[in-house]
Amino acid sequence: xxxxxxxxxxxxxxxxxxxxxxxxxxxxxxxxxxxxxxxxxxxxxxxxxxxxxxxxxxxxxxxxxxxxxxxxxxxxxxxxxxxxxxxxxxxxxxxxxxxxxxxxxxxxxxxxxxxxxxxxxxxxxxxxxxxxxxxxxxxxxxxxxxxxxxxxxxxxxxxxxxxxxxxxxxxxxxxxxxxxxxxxxxxxxxxxxxxxxxxxxxxxxxxxxxxxxxxxxxxxxxxxxxxxxxxxxxxxxxxxxxxxxxxxxxxxxxxxxxxxxxxxxxxxxxxxxxxxxxxxxxxxxxxxxxxxxxxxxxxxxxxxxxxxxxxxxxxxxxxxxxxxxxxxxxx
Amino acid sequence: xxxxxxxxxxxxxxxxxxxxxxxxxxxxxxxxxxxxxxxxxxxxxxxxxxxxxxxxxxxxxxxxxxxxxxxxxxxxxxxxxxxxxxxxxxxxxxxxxxxxxxxxxxxxxxxxxxxxxxxxxxxxxxxxxxxxxxxxxxxxxxxxxxxxxxxxxxxxxxxxxxxxxxxxxxxxxxxxxxxxxxxxxxxxxxxxxxxxxxxxxxxxxxxxxxxxxxxxxxxxxxxxxxxxxxxxxxxxxxxxxxxxxxxxxxxxxxxxxxxxxxxxxxxxxxxxxxxxxxxxxxxxxxxxxxxxxxxxxxxxxxxxxxxxxxxxxxxxxxxxxxxxxxxxxxx
Numbered sequence: 001x002x003x004x005x006x007x008x009x010x011x012x013x014x015x016x017x018x019x020x021x022x023x024x025x026x027x028x029x030x031x032x033x034x035x036x037x038x039x040x041x042x043x044x045x046x047x048x049x050x051x052x053x054x055x056x057x058x059x060x061x062x063x064x065x066x067x068x069x070x071x072x073x074x075x076x077x078x079x080x081x082x083x084x085x086x087x088x089x090x091x092x093x094x095x096x097x098x099x100x101x102x103x104x105x106x107x108x109x110x111x112x113x114x115x116x117x118x119x120x121x122x123x124x125x126x127x128x129x130x131x132x133x134x135x136x137x138x139x140x141x142x143x144x145x146x147x148x149x150x151x152x153x154x155x156x157x158x159x160x161x162x163x164x165x166x167x168x169x170x171x172x173x174x175x176x177x178x179x180x181x182x183x184x185x186x187x188x189x190x191x192x193x194x195x196x197x198x199x200x201x202x203x204x205x206x207x208x209x210x211x212x213x214x215x216x217x218x219x220x221x222x223x224x225x226x227x228x229x230x231x232x233x234x235x236x237x238x239x240x241x242x243x244x245x246x247x248x249x250x251x252x253x254x255x256x257x258x259x260x261x262x263x264x265x266x267x268x269x270x271x272x273x274x275x276x277x278x279x280x281x282x283x284x285x286x287x288x289x290x291x292x293x294x295x296x297x298x299x300x301x302x303x304x305x306x307x308x309x310x311x312x313x314x315x316x317x318x319x320x321x322x323x324x325x326x327x328x329x330x331x
Numbered sequence: 332x333x334x335x336x337x338x339x340x341x342x343x344x345x346x347x348x349x350x351x352x353x354x355x356x357x358x359x360x361x362x363x364x365x366x367x368x369x370x371x372x373x374x375x376x377x378x379x380x381x382x383x384x385x386x387x388x389x390x391x392x393x394x395x396x397x398x399x400x401x402x403x404x405x406x407x408x409x410x411x412x413x414x415x416x417x418x419x420x421x422x423x424x425x426x427x428x429x430x431x432x433x434x435x436x437x438x439x440x441x442x443x444x445x446x447x448x449x450x451x452x453x454x455x456x457x458x459x460x461x462x463x464x465x466x467x468x469x470x471x472x473x474x475x476x477x478x479x480x481x482x483x484x485x486x487x488x489x490x491x492x493x494x495x496x497x498x499x500x501x502x503x504x505x506x507x508x509x510x511x512x513x514x515x516x517x518x519x520x521x522x523x524x525x526x527x528x529x530x531x532x533x534x535x536x537x538x539x540x541x542x543x544x545x546x547x548x549x550x551x552x553x554x555x556x557x558x559x560x561x562x563x564x565x566x567x568x569x570x571x572x573x574x575x576x577x578x579x580x581x582x583x584x585x586x587x588x589x590x591x592x593x594x595x596x597x598x599x600x601x602x603x604x605x606x607x608x609x610x611x612x613x614x615x616x617x618x619x620x621x622x623x624x625x626x627x628x629x630x631x632x633x634x635x636x637x638x639x640x641x642x643x644x645x646x647x648x649x650x651x652x653x654x655x656x657x658x659x660x661x662x
Binding site (some may be wrong): 052057058059060223236242243244245248253255256257259260262263264265266267268269270271272273276 | 383388389390391554567573574575576579584586587588590591593594595596597598599600601602603604607
């Protein structure tokens, strides 16, 4: 292979992401310099945070430049290496973006044990997804046995793990998701105690009925009315781990109405980005790995086939069409 | 004196507080039981939190019952005592409400040193007001030298102290207040670096201009657009001490629009009530007392004369008519 395909940011979305925000390009495989590694990507991770990087609004990371390869986590196999720590044939985790191949400095790659779990699990439950869930739950929500924990986007990759980790800590886990199929998955497969279908039209009442002892902590992925509904049931000294605001990723974020509760219930709300807490990753991955090995961590993957399907899969992710982790299989 | 006057809650406000929500009553001075103390109140403290107690919405404290004496902090002189720790003539801090006199169990009273500071200072800078400022600043905002700290309702009793304590820690203190007189007071008397007049019509731009290095932490007393303006300038890992939401005390609280910043800047927001942190009071009062004794803590009082003036003074407080601590002088 002397060329490979990649997808670049063609234009910034105005509201909804559309296919023409992306452009498929063919690139030459560059010659390696000392210290570099050429990786053949097998899986690409699609995650809501990418929507933020497509815009030029001020955020935690600079926007990505027009014409650059879309950012993203990848797993793949080393093809060629001029770095002493990596050899051809080894499986690695990297951030090589929406591309079939990529060149990385060795420091940007992490070897993974593909015998322990399928390669793509290191993009999900054993990677950023799992650690995000673990960090928000353990470091911000600080659950105690008996707490009621609410998770929005509960059928998503992160939300599904939050609820399972909360259950293992003796909490009542209540999910919020869109549609009866997702809610059934959250309760019957993932083991949440209840899941509210926000599309059913009775979000506030349904959530109230499912949280008879109030809400002690929230893992928030959505914002807007979904967060307002949780705030309405918040107990004193509630904690909110703010992980995402997908309600505002395709237009203006709806304003928050129940702000008063933050004061009257003395709530602690904290926005976080898991990459700023690298010190927590070993502990998180140890617990996630042990739970996975013991068969106590259920997850699903939605897998799109081929790089060319990535834009539509990403648009579907923002519209909530996926169940569990959204991946693109590149080989 | 065998009778005294008190003001009770006559009706719950619908939106704005009005004089007919209150009723002046005459009560008999009751005979003392063992362990009780009769106090002649000299000053009553008026504070925004009282608005919450007048409503029956769920909050951190139960609403006060219709017909009961309005709650409130008081300082006064012991008239009669059947408690071994208190003797007639001693100055005490209590929570005897909107009343000329009151009977308290000894445990509800604290002796104050009227030689160290005027009696009413124990309702303000050396009491709940000062500790509220200290707690939010030191425990939630955790300022470092060089930080930019924004304080809303900066000309109020709490806000004025927050800014001064922040300046003493090497911060840039920027206030937000309503009208040129208040802003002049905040800068020229209290020593803030700048103060934005939100009534001037350019809140967002003016605050941006006054915070060229962004905002590291916020002491929030107001909410709504005032908080949105601070969020728009927030630096990564900003902290918000949520002390009050006076924008919503006389009607619906305006929704919060810049919620996205809480995520993108990984902000920590915490609502708090100073009475839940009694362990901090000694340390806070030590610093406040030392600063006051050294002449480094400036404060003003707005004093209404006579119990009968309390309702109008309280309505004025909610409308921002006071400068500094709002008191009612009862003798």
